[in-house]
Amino acid sequence: xxxxxxxxxxxxxxxxxxxxxxxxxxxxxxxxxxxxxxxxxxxxxxxxxxxxxxxxxxxxxxxxxxxxxxxxxxxxxxxxxxxxxxxxxxxxxxxxxxxxxxxxxxxxxxxxxxxxxxxxxxxxxxxxxxxxxxxxxxxxxxxxxxxxxxxxxxxxxxxxxxxxxxxxxxxxxx
Amino acid sequence: xxxxxxxxxxxxxxxxxxxxxxxxxxxxxxxxxxxxxxxxxxxxxxxxxxxxxxxxxxxxxxxxxxxxxxxxxxxxxxxxxxxxxxxxxxxxxxxxxxxxxxxxxxxxxxxxxxxxxxxxxxxxxxxxxxxxxxxxxxxxxxxxxxxxxxxxxxxxxxxxxxxxxxxxxxxxxxxxxxxxxxxxxxxxxxxxxxxxxxxxxxxxxxxxxxxxxxxxxxxxxxxxxxxxxxxxxxxxxxxxxxxxxxxxxxxxxxxxxxxxxxxxxxxxxxxxxxxxxxxxxxxxxxxxxxxxxxxxxxxxxxxxxxxxxxxxxxxxxxxxxxxxxxxxxxxxxxxx
Numbered sequence: 001x002x003x004x005x006x007x008x009x010x011x012x013x014x015x016x017x018x019x020x021x022x023x024x025x026x027x028x029x030x031x032x033x034x035x036x037x038x039x040x041x042x043x044x045x046x047x048x049x050x051x052x053x054x055x056x057x058x059x060x061x062x063x064x065x066x067x068x069x070x071x072x073x074x075x076x077x078x079x080x081x082x083x084x085x086x087x088x089x090x091x092x093x094x095x096x097x098x099x100x101x102x103x104x105x106x107x108x109x110x111x112x113x114x115x116x117x118x119x120x121x122x123x124x125x126x127x128x129x130x131x132x133x134x135x136x137x138x139x140x141x142x143x144x145x146x147x148x149x150x151x152x153x154x155x156x157x158x159x160x161x162x163x164x165x166x167x168x169x170x171x172x173x174x
Numbered sequence: 175x176x177x178x179x180x181x182x183x184x185x186x187x188x189x190x191x192x193x194x195x196x197x198x199x200x201x202x203x204x205x206x207x208x209x210x211x212x213x214x215x216x217x218x219x220x221x222x223x224x225x226x227x228x229x230x231x232x233x234x235x236x237x238x239x240x241x242x243x244x245x246x247x248x249x250x251x252x253x254x255x256x257x258x259x260x261x262x263x264x265x266x267x268x269x270x271x272x273x274x275x276x277x278x279x280x281x282x283x284x285x286x287x288x289x290x291x292x293x294x295x296x297x298x299x300x301x302x303x304x305x306x307x308x309x310x311x312x313x314x315x316x317x318x319x320x321x322x323x324x325x326x327x328x329x330x331x332x333x334x335x336x337x338x339x340x341x342x343x344x345x346x347x348x349x350x351x352x353x354x355x356x357x358x359x360x361x362x363x364x365x366x367x368x369x370x371x372x373x374x375x376x377x378x379x380x381x382x383x384x385x386x387x388x389x390x391x392x393x394x395x396x397x398x399x400x401x402x403x404x405x406x407x408x409x410x411x412x413x414x415x416x417x418x419x420x421x422x423x424x425x426x427x428x429x430x431x432x433x434x435x436x437x438x439x440x441x442x443x444x445x446x447x448x449x450x451x452x453x454x455x456x457x458x459x460x461x462x463x464x465x466x467x468x469x470x471x472x473x474x475x476x477x478x479x480x481x482x483x484x485x486x487x488x489x490x491x492x493x494x495x496x497x498x499x500x501x502x503x504x505x506x507x508x509x510x
Binding site: 037038039040041042043044045046049050052053054055056057058059060068070072074075076110113155156158160162164 | 218220222224225226227228230254256258260297301328329331333335391393394395396397398405407408410411412413414415487489
């Protein structure tokens with residue numbers, strides 16, 4: 001839209017001004033939720049690691065909509081080893097802990113990513129089989145415990161637990 | 175929130191009343207105010223004060239082991255620090271926050287920064303919170319140092335909630351001021367653009383420019399206690415990098431910090447994207463200094479895809495040429 005001093009404003013000019021400003025708002029990336037990966041590393045995790053060393057805790061800095069919970073391990077693990085990561089949130093009235101579990105192989109490389117499949121603790125009064133969610137809202141200020149355990153016996157393994165989340169919620173604009 | 179969802183629409187032939195014009199600008203004001211709520215972006219940086227699952231950090235460990243160094247690419251403010259751990263602390267265990275090299279405590283930081291009181295003769299859960307705002311300068315390295323006379327950690331995480339002011343990053347600090355009185359009912363000819371009208375357009379452009387500044391967040395990969403003899407596969411780390419048309423994020427900078435006590439030991443980190451292409455290589459030659467930071471310089475690795483994608487796996491390959499590396503950390507900064 002271009003207008004000059006003294007020129008007549010057309011209705012189209014005003015509509016263009018409105019449209020362009022709204023388009024800027026709608027398409028601006030700041031209007032969209034940002035991603036914030038939270039990463040916890042457990043170096044040398046084995047089957048005998050004490051629980052105190054297998055649990056990390058953090059405070060949620062902003063409201064987060066977790067849509068990916070993943071476990072990534074490197075490099076090799078014991079034969080038929082399994083790993084389980086559990087994310088629970090203290091201070092939340094209705095704590096549905098998220099859990100990821102899977103089997104690892106013995107190949108010395110980055111192992112296949114284990115992704116959260118919606119397995120949560122049952123919500124009282126509801127059938128978990130039909131009410132599990134693939135996302136989880138973690139409110140600002142909640143205290144989150146990330147606990148991991150394994151049957152692996154090789155101390156070279158590194159387990160990385162990742163929470164990928166939108167750091168704010170969309171407001172109906174996409 | 176938007177105060178009004180009503181959009182002023184003009185049709186050719188309508189009388190363009192000053193009331194309508196004012197509503198138009200007020201709508202823009204509301205929309206900008208809504209965006210302004212997101213002026214501050216928060217990132218959570220987690221620093222694990224432990225060596226590995228076989229053992230934690232104790233007071234007898236070297237300063238290189240007890241120090242976590244980090245750098246922020248933009249000026250920011252730490253708005254909250256949180257410590258949680260499982261430790262044995264016969265005497266007080268503290269965390270200090272200091273500017274690297276000079277040891278100057280940054281503005282706003284208390285001494286100590288975080289504190290675990292003495293008394294835990296067996297491993298116990300401990301926590302501490304500091305809500306003092308601490309100003310960090312752009313591109314300056316800071317150290318978090320765990321200190322004490324007698325302590326041992328099973329695990330101890332320090333989380334910093336780092337606040338980035340998008341407007342400061344965008345070079346505009348003033349608060350939007352929308353006090354439009356450019357169109358009044360008493361105006362003789364509201365259909366003509368006067369100088370005040372042009373001024374309003376310029377003001378809108380300035381405010382919109384603020385929106386180009388981006389929020390920031392970070393991800394860190396770390397490895398402790400390795401050497402030039404460590405099998406490379408054991409030093410491979412994975413950093414999941416979310417990619418989405420909705421978040422339009424990009425990697426803008428990487429820092430490698432390392433502590434090594436072997437003279438001449440070079441610690442390196444090679445960052446590759448999910449396709450295996452090297453996107454950054456950083457190294458520190460510890461010929462003199464125990465603690466060092468390498469800066470990748472500006473990066474512009476766009477992560478926005480055309481569709482909603484799962485996180486991509488970026489890999490970080492740590493390596494050393496000799497000696498013992500106490501800790502190496504790769505801090506990846508994102509804009510979104």
